[in-house]
Amino acid sequence: MKQGSKKKNGGKNKRLRLAIFALCLVALTLVTGVFVYKNKDAISNRKHEYYYQLRLNLDRIFTEVRLKERDESRYTLKEYTLSEIKKDPNIHYDNSLILINSEHKVYEGADEYVGEYKDKNVFMHKAIMKPYEELAEYINKKYGKKLYISSAYRTREKQEELAASKSKDTAAAPDASEHRTGLALDVYVNNYAGEAFIKSREGVYVNLNAYKYGLIIRYPENKTEITGIKFEPWHLRYVGVPHAEIMYRNDLCLEEYIESLKVGVFYEANGYIISRQSGESLKIPQNMKSVRVSPDNTGCYIITAEKP
Ligand SMILES: [Zn+2]
Incomplete structure (x- = not known):
C-alpha cells in the first residue's frame, strides 16, 4: 500500500x-x-563574418602547433657559407621569409625573384605563383567564382605614387611595402573587394585556409598595434607551409613569429626542422627531403628542412 x-x-x-x-x-x-x-537582416548580411570569427577562434584554441626545441646533436649537420648554399643544387635559396615593415625596410635587389605569372602581364615572386594558382583553382571549383588580383608586384615608383595618393594606413610607405618584393598579393572576388572581402564566402575561405597554401593574412585584425597596418583580409603574403600554419594556429603575426625563433636553436613542428641562425656559416641538416634557406631581413637566416 x-x-x-x-x-x-x-x-x-x-x-x-x-x-x-x-x-x-x-x-x-x-x-x-x-x-x-x-535581427534577420543583420545576421544574414554578416553570417560569413560570424562563421569566420568562430572558426578562427576554434582553430586557435584546439589545434595549436607547438614548436619543440631540439638538441642539435640529434641531427647530422654540415656548415655552409652563404655562397656555398646558393650554389648547392639541393638547397633552395630565396628571400621568401623576409620581414618587411617600417623598421625592416625593402633593400636593393629584394625583387630579384619576381617573374611574370603565366604570360598574363602580372608580376609576382616565383614562390607565390603556385600557391595563388592552387587557391584560385579551388575557389573556382568550390564557389564558381574567380579570385582576382588587384595588386601584385609594385615597383618603387608605383608604390610612391600609391602612398602619395592614399592615406598612410592603406598604402605602406615605399620602403615598407611587401608588394615591392613580389611576395604579396591583394585579392578579391566580384562585388567583394577590400574590406568587404571578409563578408564573402570566398573571402572567409581564403582567410581561414590560406595557411594550407603557405600563405598568411599578413595584417590580422588583432595585431594592428604590432604591424602598424589595419586589418587587410585581402593582402596575402607567402612564407611557406610550415611557417604559415604555425603562425595561423598560434595566433602570431610575422613580426612575432620571427622574434619567437631564438637564434641558433633548432625546432621541430609538423615534420619540419626550423632553425634561425646568424654568422658567416650556417648549420644545415643533412639527408632531408628538402631544405630551404631565406634571410629574414633582421640579420639572420631561417633554415626550413622537411624531414624524410
Ligand atoms: Zn597589399
Whole structure:
C-alpha cells in the first residue's frame, strides 16, 4: 500500500519535471526565434563574418602547433657559407621569409625573384605563383567564382605614387611595402573587394585556409598595434607551409613569429626542422627531403628542412 503511493508520487514528480522542462524549451525557442527574426537582416548580411570569427577562434584554441626545441646533436649537420648554399643544387635559396615593415625596410635587389605569372602581364615572386594558382583553382571549383588580383608586384615608383595618393594606413610607405618584393598579393572576388572581402564566402575561405597554401593574412585584425597596418583580409603574403600554419594556429603575426625563433636553436613542428641562425656559416641538416634557406631581413637566416 505504502510502496504503491510512493510510486504514484514519483510518477507525478517526474511528469511535473518533464512539463517544466518542456515549457522552458518552448520559452527558449520562442525567445531565440524572436531575436533571430528581429535581427534577420543583420545576421544574414554578416553570417560569413560570424562563421569566420568562430572558426578562427576554434582553430586557435584546439589545434595549436607547438614548436619543440631540439638538441642539435640529434641531427647530422654540415656548415655552409652563404655562397656555398646558393650554389648547392639541393638547397633552395630565396628571400621568401623576409620581414618587411617600417623598421625592416625593402633593400636593393629584394625583387630579384619576381617573374611574370603565366604570360598574363602580372608580376609576382616565383614562390607565390603556385600557391595563388592552387587557391584560385579551388575557389573556382568550390564557389564558381574567380579570385582576382588587384595588386601584385609594385615597383618603387608605383608604390610612391600609391602612398602619395592614399592615406598612410592603406598604402605602406615605399620602403615598407611587401608588394615591392613580389611576395604579396591583394585579392578579391566580384562585388567583394577590400574590406568587404571578409563578408564573402570566398573571402572567409581564403582567410581561414590560406595557411594550407603557405600563405598568411599578413595584417590580422588583432595585431594592428604590432604591424602598424589595419586589418587587410585581402593582402596575402607567402612564407611557406610550415611557417604559415604555425603562425595561423598560434595566433602570431610575422613580426612575432620571427622574434619567437631564438637564434641558433633548432625546432621541430609538423615534420619540419626550423632553425634561425646568424654568422658567416650556417648549420644545415643533412639527408632531408628538402631544405630551404631565406634571410629574414633582421640579420639572420631561417633554415626550413622537411624531414624524410
Ligand atoms: Zn597589399
